[in-house]
Amino acid sequence: MDKQPQAVGQITADQLHITADTIDRITELAHAAVCTQKADGITFALVPEKYKREDLTDAIEKAxxxxxxxxxxxxxxxIDSFLQYIADQNQAANAYIYADPEKQTLTAVFNENKENAIGWRDHRxxxxxxxxxxxxxxxxxxKQxxxxxxxxxxxxxxxxxxxxPSGEVLLSVATxxxxxxxxxxxxxKRLDNGQVQFMYTENIDARAAGGSLEIPREFALGIRIFKNGDGYKVKARLKYRLHSQQLKFxxxxxRPENVIETAFKESIEKAQSSGYTVLFGSP
Known part of the structure; x- marks a missing residue:
């Protein structure tokens, strides 16, 4: 069968990779619009009765x-993945990065409203x-x-x-x-060497025996603050309460909040060195 000639401007289903039914619906709606009118910057389409407006933008774009x-x-x-992604977008001139130290978040908005540019702000x-x-x-x-x-x-x-102190010292204390x-x-009582000495008595073979136990008043952690982050030194003070001859520790x-703030500050500094403008706040 001979192929029918295609009218100039006519759209076929093969060209848009969508079904013939969709093409028919688009054609039907196009024919329904008799004319357009503009008033105060708003464009109206006058269509016959029983027709309704349908937004075909998404359907056409998805095709x-x-x-x-x-x-x-x-x-x-x-943070390294974040920096790699924003570098790949290459949108420093059109974007802002928002840093929120309280929530420990960085948000890059690539299609921002900057100077005379107007963006949708939905690419982040x-x-x-x-x-x-x-x-x-x-x-x-x-504190528990x-x-x-x-x-x-x-x-x-x-x-x-x-x-x-070393793990061996703390393990000995635990034992x-x-x-x-x-x-x-x-x-x-507190000793000059920075430890606390506890005096106790215990029954051994039906005999009362006295002794002492010394534990450090302070210790330090070597620990990552954030996942996939660097390690930090965090100090801690050991507390105790002696009540009815029993010890609670x-x-x-x-100041762990300061340690968290310091650790996140490094992420902010890395974002600032990326070439993007960093603002403090939420997008």
């Missing part, structure tokens, strides 16, 4: 090999600095009072994070605390 423009949000989990990349598993654990147990045995178990389970759970503690991290 194309590629979208008309970039849009969407990409969530990155490392985000980076959220999430606490590492180990630092989140120390934060969770911060524990009995001797529970505190000793906690030290044993997390000894790899402690750098000062001693477990061994003296039945002892009756009577007093505590807890620790207090030294």
């Amino acid at each position: 194309q090999p590629a979208p008309n423009r970039k849009k969407g949000t990409v969530a990155l989990t490392s 990349a985000t980076f959220k600095a999430e606490l590492s598993r180990e630092f989140a654990n120390w934060m969770h147990h911060n 009072s524990k009995n001797q045995e529970d505190f000793a178990i906690f030290l044993e389970d997390n000894i790899a994070d402690i750098v000062e 001693s605390l477990q061994a003296k759970t039945e002892a009756a503690f009577s007093s505590a 807890w620790y207090e991290l030294d």
Whole structure:
């Protein structure tokens, strides 16, 4: 069968890679529009009764090999991936990066409103600095009072994070605390060497025996603050309470909020060195 000639301006289903039904619907709606009128910057189409307006923009765009423009949000989990992505977009002249230290987030808006340019602001990349598993654990147990045995178990389970004093020293402290759970503690005093000495008595072979236990007043963690991030030194103070001859222990991290702020500041500085303008706030 001979191929029918195609009228100038006529669209075929093969050309747009969409169904013939869609082409028929587009043609039907096009024929329905009798004329257009403009009033106060608004364009109206006058169509016969029983017809309704349909937005075909998405249907036509999805039938194309590629979208008309970039849009969407990409969530990155490392600062290096974030920097790589914004470098690939090459939109420093049209974008802002918003830094929010309180939420530890960076948000790049590539089609921004800058100077005389007007953008849709819907093409973005985000980076959220999430606490590492180990630092989140120390934060969770911060300032939580524990009995001797529970505190000793906690030290044993997390000894790899402690750098000062050495892990061997803290492991010895944990072992001693477990061994003296039945002892009756009577007093505590601070020593010049930076430790606390606890005096106790315990029954050994039906005899009362006295002794002392020394533990450090401070220790330090060597730990990543954020996932995929660098390690930091975080100081902690060991606290205790002696009540009814029993000891309770807890620790207090030294201003952990400042450590988090310092760690995230490095991410901000890396973003600033990327060539993009960094603003403090939320997009």
